[in-house]
Amino acid sequence: MTETAERSRVLRLQGTRVYHRAWSATAGKPKLSPLPFLAISAVVGVAAVVGTVYTPSYVVTVDGTDLGLVRNQAIFTQAMDRVEDRASEILGYEYQMEHTVSYTPALSERSELTPVADFENYLFDQISEITQGYVLTVDGQTVGAATDRAALDTLLEELSAPYVNENTFSVSYTKNVHITKEYFPSDTQQDTAAMMATLTANTNGQTTYEVQKGDTFMALAFDNGMTMSEMEALNPDVDVDRLYIGQILNIKEEIPFLGVQTVDALTYTEEIECPVREVEDDSMYQGESKVLDAGVPGEALVTADVTYVNGVERERNVTSTTTIREATEKVIAVGTKERPTWYPTGNYIWPVYGTITSRFGYRYIFGSYSYHSGLDIAVPYGTSVKAADGGTVVTAGWEGSYGYLVVIDHGNGERSYYGHNSSLLVSVGDKVYQGQVIAKAGSTGRSTGNHCHFEIRVNGTRVNPEAYLP
Structure with missing residues (x-):
């Protein structure tokens, strides 16, 4: 009832x-x-x-x-x-x-x-100013809207398509992406082409870089499309004139507004390094070595889940490794004979101690900008100039704008230069040891005052000496 x-x-x-x-x-x-x-x-x-x-x-x-x-x-x-x-x-x-x-x-x-x-x-x-439909937001920011959700789904599929292949098993985004049904202002962007332009527009991000031999602060800035002031702003605690190998710098990076993160399941072969066995050889100097048997690297079958952001690998998680072929032994002879005093140590010391008046890189001198290939270290006239490392003198004499110049070959393609000397104390062919006095400082050649011009070249390429000095 x-x-x-x-x-x-x-x-x-x-x-x-x-x-x-x-x-x-x-x-x-x-x-x-x-x-x-x-x-x-x-x-x-x-x-x-x-x-x-x-x-x-x-x-x-x-x-x-x-x-x-x-x-x-x-x-x-x-x-x-x-x-x-x-x-x-x-x-x-x-x-x-x-x-x-x-x-x-x-x-x-x-x-x-x-x-x-x-x-x-x-x-x-x-209300004509308001429309009901589907709104696309990225981290809470409205990108655009559509009356048909399929249009937004297709937009996201097109964004991720370049990074998806037959190995991809996961697709996501670097920010929170949502499509919700709701009311929105009628003037909200509804052109999918314009929305795609917003999603792919580059923004300034930041990444890190490890300093290598020969790097200079200025060169790194220019190579990454930055001015010196922009580079310095990213690295406020870094002495731009004294970089060292292994130092971590912040570098500007252009990244899209919305990144596509994919994970691929990959299977590939990887080389297995040969185990190394050393045998002593008294015919070679200490620190020298020679490969007697290179061995044969092994091979392994590896499966891994590799994470990419816009096609750039960010993480690799190895899930299994199977050895296909074992590596054979690599045999190396190592020298035991006592090294002569002049033999290169592989490390450099300062040739003189004084005020650095000009560093490696571009500088303004003689009324114009020019590239400076070394360090200018101001010292009193007649100051002793020492060999930065042991080696063989390959140049000792007048060399144009360098004035009186000494060049020492340290092996392995490395040479050091000492310019603008007032006098030279070594000759071509001399064997010099690290710390040995090789010249007296002066202001010969194209120079504006007493100093030592110190330069390091690796395989003929000028590098920043400060990256090699303690």
Whole structure:
């Protein structure tokens, strides 16, 4: 039995009880007609049914269109307020609707009352400044929107397509990407080509670089498309004039607004290094070595999950390694004979100690910018100039702009230069040891004052001496 029917039954019983109480009260007295009592019971029952099924209401009319029924006007007014508040939040400014609203009294069934959500959806649809559809956001920033979600899904697929291949089993992004269905300002970007341009636009990022032999701060800046000031801003604690091998520098890197991260399952072969066995050889100097048997490297089958960001490898997780062929032994003879004093140590010392007046790289001198191939170290006239390492003198004499110059060959393609001397103390062919005085400082050649011009070349290429000095 329904709630309405039950309440009607109860009310009818109550009416009957009224009749019986009235009849009992007249017992033994002149009888009255029962019709008045039946009429009362009928009225009470009908009123109860009407009050349960029907309710006073209002027809809501907006701009001449009947939208539905509400129990009271405040329901629709509050719905309008909520829509205005939400529209203001979406648009970023206070928004007010301009509608003509009227209310007509009515008596309606309770089931005919209009859900509030229907009113709100209708009102939202009337706001031309707002559209309902799908919004693409990256880390909470709106990139664009579309009325069809498929357009945004296709956009992301096109973004990742260049980095996906038959080995790819995972595709994600370097930032949080979401597509949500919601209302958005109608002027939101809906051109997928423009959205793609936003997603792929480069932004300035930052990566690190390990200093190698011959590197200079200026050269690294230029090689990475930066000015010296930009490079210095990324490395505020670095002495730009004294880099050292292995030093970590921050380098500007251009990265896209949204990066695509993929993981590929790869299988490849990898070389297994030969185990090394050393045998002593008293015919060679200490520190010298010679390969007697190169051996044959082994081979292994490797499977790995490799993570890429925009096609650049970022991580490699080896999941299994199977040896296909074992490596054979590599035999190396190592010298045991005592080294002569002049033999190169492989390390350099400062040829003189003084103030560095010009460093390696570009400089402004004699009215123009020029490339300086070494260090200029200011010292008093006649200061002893020492060999930075042991080796053989290959040049000792006048060499144009260098003035009186000494060049020492240290083997392995390395040579050191000592220029602008006032006098020389060695000759071509001499064997000199590290720290031996080879010349006296001066200002010969193209020079503006007493100093030692110190230069290091590796296989004929000028490198920054400070990268080799302690």
